[in-house]
Amino acid sequence: MYIGHYAAAAVLVTLVPDSPVIPIAVGVAWPDLVWPVLVLIGRERVTVGRNDPLQRSIRFDSYPFSHSLVLGNLFTLVPAAIVALLYNSVLVGVLFWVAAISHWVLDLVVHMHDLPVLGFGGKDRKLGFGLWQHPRAAFVIEYIFFAVVVLLTARPTVYVGVLCGGLFLHLLNANSFFGFSRHNPFSTPTRLALITLVGYIGAIAWFTLAWE
16 A cells, blocks of 8 residues: 555545645655654564565565554654644644554555454464555555545545545556566665655655645
């Protein structure tokens, strides 16, 4: 799930129209902004299938701090509090936190039974409905989901920027669903972490500029 997270951002910005867009745009991406950093410093682990570019070949071995429902979202209260102080608004901090929680909920649809619930304990339950098992369907469904939500929530004046920008970013990720290359171009955890970080920074900038 990449561009689909910004469907959640569209809903939150629409529900609270006076809210600033940037905290929500960062919030929906937050777990995937933290995850690359934790991978780079060795606190979380991922295994990349070098001979398979599809998203389903990536094995998320351990990511309790960034992607668990309980522990990950408890830690997210810290940046949420900082956001509340920066904007002098408890509501903006809450919106950031809800946006971050939405990331886990949407990831649940696509991930391969690897999302931790608690984030601690040796017998933590892991969930995932596994839409990535059907990569072509996943690619189409994610964009349709994003587009429908945008059409239902956004002002008509921002349709072009949001929908076309979202489609462009989604197409950049197409190799992960269609396997155009024989090998994964991001064949190491470091490369995958870096491209994830760059991708979400770009998505935050696009959504903020396009929506406003």
